[in-house]
Amino acid sequence: MGTALSSAGVLAKWGIPGAAVAAICVLVGLGQSAGAQPTLPSDPKPPSSVPSLKPPGKPSLDPSMLNPPKSRSAGAPLPGGVKPLLPESINIALKLERDGSLSVSEQIFVQARKSMTRRAPLRIKAGDEQDRVFTVRDVRVSGNATTEIAGDEFVIRVGEGATTIRYKVDGAVTDLDGRQEVRWQVASGWDTKVRFLRASFIAPERPRSVSCLAGAFGTDSKCGVALTDESQVLRVEQEGLPVGERVDLTVELPARTVGANARFDDIGTAGAFGLTTASGVGLGALVLALVGGFMLLWLARGRDARALATDVGPVELLMTGDGGRVAFASPDGVLPGQVGTVVDERVDVSDVAATVVDLAVRNYLFIRETGQGEWALVRRNPPDASLTDYERTVYRQLLGDAAEVPVTGLRVDLGAVRDAMYTDVVSREWFARRPDHDRSLWSIVGVLLAFLGVVATVVLALTVGNALLGLALVVGGLGLALGARMMPARTRRGSVLVQQVRGLLSYLRATDASTIPAVDREMVLSRSLPYAVVLGEVEGWVRRFADLDTSADGTPGIYWYETGSPAEFPARFAAFLMALDRALGGAQPPR
Template sequence: MAGIALGAAQPSFPSPPSDAPSLDFPVPSAGPAPSRGGVPTVNPVPPTGTDKPTHPPGVPQPPLPRSVNVQLKVERDGRLTVREQVIVQARQTMTRTAPLRIGDRVFTVRDPRVEGNGTAAVEGDSLVLRLGEGASTVDYTVDGTVEDLGDRLRFRWQIASGWDTVLVSVRASLLTPQRGSDFACLAGPAGTEDKCDSALTDGGAVLRVVQSNLDQGARVDLSADLPAGSVPATARFEAASAASAASAFALSPLNGVGLGAGFLLLLAGFAVLWRARARDGRALGGEVEPVALLDDRGGEVVFASPDGILPGQVGAVVDERVDARDLSATVVDLAVRNYLWVTEVDGDWQVVRRNPADDALTAYEKAVYTALLPEGVESVRLSRLRAEPPSIAPARDAVYRDAVSRGWFTRRPSAFGPLGIAGAVLLVLGVGGTVLFAVLGGPALIGVAVAIVGLAVLAGGRLLPLRTERGSVLLQQVRGVQGFLNTADPGSVPAAQREMVFSRALPYAVALDDVEQWLQRFGGLDPAADGTPGLYWYATQDPAAAGDQQRFGQQFRAFLDGLDEVFATA
C-alpha cells in the first residue's frame, strides 16, 4: 500500500510503516469482484497493533460486536451509495442518529432499508437507524456529497456518526469513478481534528479507513478531492437561518406534542364557551314566571327586589351595558327614595337636593347624585343640564364595578379581565417563542400552538358572557319582574299604599322600558289617598293638577325624555 499525502488545508496522515499489516478488503480487479447491489463486499480484518496479522491470509475473522463496516461508492451521476454492515451484541440494541445538516451543508438520504433486525428512516434532519441484536445490513443513497471547487471536486460524508454506544471497530472503503487525492479522515467529537487510526489506498485506488474505539456520539468524517468534471456536483447549501427555520417547523415528535396539547386546550375552551353562552341563552329566552316586587306582611305591603338589584343595575344585567335610560331610572329612584325632589318650574323641571347622599347609597348612585348636584349646588334645572351635560363616566364605571363585586359579572365590559390578560400574555409568549425557536432551530410549532391558544383565549374572553351563573339566574328574575309589571293588579294593593307601590316600582318600569304599561295600569291612582295631595316626590306649581294622574303621566314622559337626552349627550 502507498501512503496518501493530504492537501495543505487538511490535516495530513503519517506515512505507514513498511511492515504495516494489510487490511483484508476486496481490491477491484479486471475480473468481476464479489459484490452486492453494485457495491464491493466488505470482509475486513482489524489490525492487532503487532507486525503480524492474527489470522492467516484468506481466513475470515469472526465479526466483532459493536463493529461497523461501511462500503461507499460515488456513482458516475454524483450520488453516493452506502452499505453499512452492523454487528449488534446479543440482547442489546444500537441506534444511530446521523445528522443530515452539517453547518450550512445539507445532505439528502433516499430509500433507506434494512436487511436484518432493525429499521431505517429519515426523521427531520437526521438519518435514524434502530438495530437489534445480530448482524444487519443497511443500504441507502445520499445526495449532496460532491462539491464543486472550480479546479476540482470535493467529496465529503460522515461514515460514522451519532451512534448511541462506543464502536469497537469502524472500517470503510471508498470507491470513486476516478482516482481521488488529498484524502482527509477525522475521528472524534464534532469540531475536533483528530485523525483516524488509518486511511490508506490500495493498488486499485480504493481508500481504506480503520478506526477503533469510537466514542458514543463521535463521528468519522471523510473527505477526498476528485478530478474536475469526473462526476456532477450535487452539494447543496442553505443559510443557517433558513435551515434552522425549516428544522424548527418540521413536524417532529416534540412539535407534534405541542400542537396536540394546543388542540386539546382549544377544544376544552370551546366547550366552556359553548356551555356559558348556552346557559346565558336560556336565561334570555326561557319561559319565566312573574316575580313580585311586593311582599304582603301582615296587611302591610313591603317592597323587595330580587337579589337587592336596583333600577340602575337592571338594564346592565339585561344587556350587559349601562345606557342613558339606566341612569335616568337611577335619578327617578333617588327621587322616589327621598334623596331628590323633582318639581315643575315654568315649563322646565328642577331637581332639588332633599337629603344628602349617605352610606345607604351605592357607589354608582352617589356618582349619579354628584353628577347632577356637585358639592355646594342645591338644585339644578333640566334645561341647564341639557346645555352643560355632566360627566357620567364615573357613574358608568361604578355600575360595572358594583355588578362585578356582587358576583353578577365576571369583569367590566371594557376590561380584559383575567382571561383577556392570560390570552394576551400567551399570545406574546407564543409569538416570541416562535421567532426564537425559528432562529435557534428549536420546536417552533410549540410557539405557534401557544400563540393560537393565546389568541383563542383572548377572543373567547371577549365572547364569554359577562354574566356569571348567578348573574344569569338574576336575569331570569329580572324578566320575571317585567312580567309582574305587566300583570300587577292595583286593586289588590290597599289604597293608602298604592302611591308607594306605584312610585317604588316606577324606576324599574323605566329601566325595563315598560313606563307606558305601568302608567296606564295605575292611571286611576288617587295620590291623596295617603293623606297628602300629589305624589310625595314630584310637585307641580298648579295645585289643581296635583291629583291629575293623567297629566302627571304626560309630564313625566317629557321629564324622562329630557333626562335621557342629558345622559345620552354626556
C-alpha cells in the first residue's frame, strides 16, 4: 500500500510519463502501414450500479498539493486529473490481511491553528437484535495527534499539519453463503466537515461487488466514486462530507479469501440489560446521586431530630412577677399549633387538638362533660383580634354560629384549617414555602422521572441496548418520590424555633410542681398543657400535678374544664383527647 500513497505513482500513471508514451506511440505509428491504429490502456468500465467517474489519482504529499497556487481555484484539478490536497482532507489506505485483520493508514491534513476530532463508533446496529462490534488495536501515530478507545468509540484528535495514523481493525470480515463480506466505516464521527476524502482498498482477491454509502447514519446515498482499477485496487472519493456523517464501505470477496473474524453481540432483552461502559457510568452516577442526596437529607433533618432527642438541662419558662406570682411564657410567644407544624412540617390532628385545648385555656371555649364518654365544646368568648387567623379559622370550624357543639358532632373542614396554619407559619418565615407543596412537587417530579425511566428502559431494550440506564432513572425517580416525604422546607429561622422546642421539652419533663406556688399551679398546669398535647407529653405533665388543689386560687375546679372530681381530671382529660382526635380525624367538611 506504500505506492498507493506516493506522488511518484500518481505522475507515473497519469502525468508527464503518460504524455511521453503517447508521443512515442504516435512516432512509431508513422512508420507503420496505413490502417494500423495503435491503442492506449483504457479504464475498466465500472458497474452500472456505481458512479462512472475518472478513478482518483494516488494522493501526493507534495507541499504544492497542500497549498495550491492562488491562480488555481480551491478544489480545482491539478494537471493530470489529480485533485489538490486541501486542509480538512483525508487519505485512507486499507489493506485486508490474510488473517482477516484490516490494516488502516489515515493521512489527515489540518489547517494551521485548527484541529479535528473523530469519534468512530466501534459498535453499529446489525439487525433488530444484534450489534456488530469492531476492535481497534496496534495504533501508531506520526504527527500531531492523540488517540484513545473510549467505551464503544475510537477517538482521534488531530492538530494542525499533516498526520498519519496507522492501526488494525478486527471484526471487519464476515462469512456469508458462498462469499465473504468486509465492512468498515472509513470515515465517521468527524466534528469538522471533511472537504475531500480519498480511500483505497486492496485484498488478496479481486472484489466481486462494492457498496459505498455516504451521508448520515441510516441513509443509502452512494459515495461520489467507488470503483476498482486495472490493478484490482478499489478506489473511493467523496467530496464535502458534512460534520458527523460517514462513509461506509462494504466489499464482497470470494469465500475463504481471508480468515473471518466478525463479532456480533445480542441486544435482545437479556443483552439489553447487560452491564456496559455506558450503563456502568450511568449506574455509578445514580449511586452517587442517591447517596449524596440522602446524606444531605440526613444532615438537614438529623440536626433537628438530634436536638429534640438530646437530653438537656431545664430551660426556665416560668416567669416570676410581683408578689412572687409565677406564670408560664412560651418561647417567643409561639403557639401550640405552630410548634407542631414547624417541628414535623405537617398540620396534624394533634396540632388542631392542641389549638382547641389552648382556646379553652385562654377562655374562648369551655369543655364540658355531658355524659359518660361524651363532651361538648361551649362558646365562652367570641374570637377577637388577639387570635391569629388560623386560630379564628379553628374557632369558626368548631362552633360556627352555635353556642355549643358535641364533640361527636363536629364537622370540621381540615383543609381550610391546614391552609390557614400553613399560611401562618410561612408568614412568620419559619418556612420559605408551604412544606406540603414542596413535598408534593418533589413527589410528582420523582414519579415523572420514574415513568420516563420505564419508557426509556423499553426503548433502549428494543433499540440500542444499555437498558440499565432506563432502570437507573426508575430507581432514581422512586428514590426522589420517597425522599420527598422527608424533604426539609424549614428556613434558618424555623430551625432556630426547633432548637427552642428542645427547651420546651426539657421544661415539660423536668418541672417540679411542688416548686410552684399553690395558687399558681392550676394556671401553670393549664397554660403548659396545650404544648404537652402537641409534643406528646400529656401523661407525664399531668402526673406532676396529681396533688393539685384546684381551689387554691379561690375558685373550685379547673376553670376551663368541667368534671365531676378534680382527682379524676388526668384520666378524664386523656379520654377527651382521644374522643377529640377521633372526631377531628373523621370529620367531614360542612355541606
